[in-house]
Amino acid sequence: RNTGSIQVGAGYSSYSEFVFNGQLQQTNLFGKGQKLGVTVDLSKASSVFKLSFTEPYFMDTEWSVGGDIYRSQVNRDIYTEIKQGAAVRLGHPLAPYLDGFIRYKNDHTEIKPGSADSGYDPLLYPVNTANGNTSSVTFTLEYDKRDDRYTPSNGFYSSASWEKAGLGGNLKYDKGYFNTRYYKKIFWDFVWRNNLSYATIISPNPEGPPFNELYLLGGANSLRGFYWFQVGKKRQNSKGVYVPYGGSQQAYYNLELEFPLISEAGIKGVLFYDIGNADDVL
Numbered sequence: 001r002n003t004g005s006i007q008v009g010a011g012y013s014s015y016s017e018f019v020f021n022g023q024l025q026q027t028n029l030f031g032k033g034q035k036l037g038v039t040v041d042l043s044k045a046s047s048v049f050k051l052s053f054t055e056p057y058f059m060d061t062e063w064s065v066g067g068d069i070y071r072s073q074v075n076r077d078i079y080t081e082i083k084q085g086a087a088v089r090l091g092h093p094l095a096p097y098l099d100g101f102i103r104y105k106n107d108h109t110e111i112k113p114g115s116a117d118s119g120y121d122p123l124l125y126p127v128n129t130a131n132g133n134t135s136s137v138t139f140t141l142e143y144d145k146r147d148d149r150y151t152p153s154n155g156f157y158s159s160a161s162w163e164k165a166g167l168g169g170n171l172k173y174d175k176g177y178f179n180t181r182y183y184k185k186i187f188w189d190f191v192w193r194n195n196l197s198y199a200t201i202i203s204p205n206p207e208g209p210p211f212n213e214l215y216l217l218g219g220a221n222s223l224r225g226f227y228w229f230q231v232g233k234k235r236q237n238s239k240g241v242y243v244p245y246g247g248s249q250q251a252y253y254n255l256e257l258e259f260p261l262i263s264e265a266g267i268k269g270v271l272f273y274d275i276g277n278a279d280d281v282l
Contacts, residue, residue: 214246232278252276
């Protein structure tokens, strides 16, 4: 079968305006089973460039070795966040359907303050506490028993990770993440989909974690029907206005009923219910 694929998409949303995304995947590079991926996402709200490589059976063993080079820019109303760096990954099966991974990353963060009209407050968002280098190690456990990784209709997936930042660099924090998903085809091609996510961040610094690492929900990737990054803890700025700031914890749940609209084109519809919050105490 073909081992390479190219995906290109475009659209429009009220938040991101015009959106373009492209993805190139090669799962059998040079006939050796190696994986190469290139991802590009462009819009007014954000831009992402990522190049990844994976050797799934390093030296003919069950160890997987890979690396990523990336650059992202997220344009929030109050400030713009730019991150660029690289990471290396090491993985190994631990049990049937269960894999363990270790990832080391080193990247640089630059925060560009917005204009005075955007609501930027230097006392609320001190860029000197968020700018700089992150050197971290992340440990991940991943259990995957879905019938398909891209369009699952039955099965269970769960992952848990802990990131330790501060092994060099000036940004220091610990970040934990848990996600579990369940899929069940209930009749015909109607699929019941569930997604539960929880994340937390702590820091040894007196001022707490970098403000750009705090959690805010809202938008198509978390709580649909809410404006991007508007759900969560708010703080009062120097003008006495409460603005979304972010919390050290977040939790949300997505319930979906997926059904086919045009099966031949792979177009589907979804009825959904989302609930969640982001605060220091949930």
